[in-house]
Amino acid sequence: MIHIIATAESSRQAEALIAAGVDTLYIGGNRFGLRMPGHITLEDIGDITKFAHRQNRKVYTAVNGLMHNGHIEALPEYLLSLEKAGVDAITAGDPGVIQLLKEMKLNLPYIYDAQTLVTSANQIKFWLKRGAIGAVAARECTFIELKEIQAQIKQPVEVQVYGPTCIHHSKRRLLSNYTQFAHLNAGTTVRDRLSISEKKDRENQYPLFEDENGTHIFSAEDIALIRYLPDLHRAGLDTWKLDGILAEGETFTDIAALYVRAKEAVLSGTFDAARFSAELLQLQPETRKLGTGFFLRQPDEVQ
Structure with a gap:
């Protein structure tokens, strides 16, 4: 089953993305989450989650920030609020956050997301044994590496199929x-x-x-793997992430809707790579180029 995850910058966009057919919303605040397109308050997280669940969709919340002592001290209250809101999972990469989840015995599944560190199946296996329900692959992983990783584990590995890559933090x-x-x-x-x-x-x-997390610099082009969605599906890489931090409002919603249609075409065997690539190019902001990042490179070329 192909699963599309998309960031949401606001409650309004969250509703629009669900209407467009996105399976899971990815939301959160800047205090504990990294590079979110919009700061979503706890109250709004609760409202968005209720709306999403009524539509049989899911909500993931970002808790993947770089944690200092102050963050860890304030985190229990935030995690309790997320559990109360009923979010389906959080993303986390700091062992301190994962330890808190264990100590507090929360009904709050986590997806392992340690940014550039998630580059091997063994690392993911390590965290799966410690309760993770999946992992977010580093954006620097090539298709060859992604296939090898997914082949060795049963849980889903998230692959970014649209959006910018952070190259410096x-x-x-x-x-x-x-x-x-x-x-x-x-x-x-x-x-x-x-x-x-x-x-x-x-x-x-x-x-x-x-x-408040510091300074972030992004790549000069957006990852756009829409042409290669059938290849990802054949490799069992069926969790696709769309990041709208640099494509706000209706532009990102339209792009998400395009990826939903592409997903349906892949499943029905009617996918036309040239047509979907051309449609994405029309929707893409003129100031942002499209590319494939590290996806098509050989592993030894990524240095």
């Missing part, structure tokens, strides 16, 4: 420090559309923003 507030030093009146959030480029390569713009 610093806990330091680099943007705020720079704007203050340069006496600039500039924003620092994801919606301010800030970017950087190399001096010798002005064409490729790397989006960046800052939140």
Whole structure:
């Protein structure tokens, strides 16, 4: 069974994504989740979860941030609230979070998400033995590696099939420090559309923003694996993630709806790679190129 997960920036978009046919919503706040397209409060998480469950859909909440002592101290209350809200699972990569789940004996399944660290089947097996119900593969994994990983485990491995890749994360507030030093009146959030480029390569713009987790820099292109969805399905890689942090509002909802139609075409044997690729290109924001990231590379090329 193919399963499509999509980020939601608001309650309104969450409802639109469910109407578009998305199977699971991925939401959360900036305090404990990394690079969310919108800060979703606990109250809204509860409302979204109730709505999703009425439509027989699921909700996952991000608890995959880089945890410091202050985060761990504040986390029990947050986890209790998520359990009360009835979310179907959280994502977590910090062992401290996983230890809390065990100590508190919460009815709150977790999906292992340690960002760039999730690159082998053995690592995933380690956390599956400790209660994980699945894992999020590192965006740096190639198709060859993803197939090998999924072949060795029974639980689902999530693969990003649309959206940007974070290529740098610093806990330091680099943007705020720079704007203050340069006496600039500039924003620092994801919606301010800030970017950087190399001096010798002005064409490729790397989006960046800052939140309470620090400074984030994204790839110059969005991953777009819509052409390769049948290949993923044949390999048993049936958990597909859409990240809308840089494609907000109706644009992302339309892209999600396209992927839902592509999923249905894969299952019915009517998938047309050229047609779906062309439709995605029409929907894609003009400021963002489409690419395949590390997906088509040989493992020894990723260095």
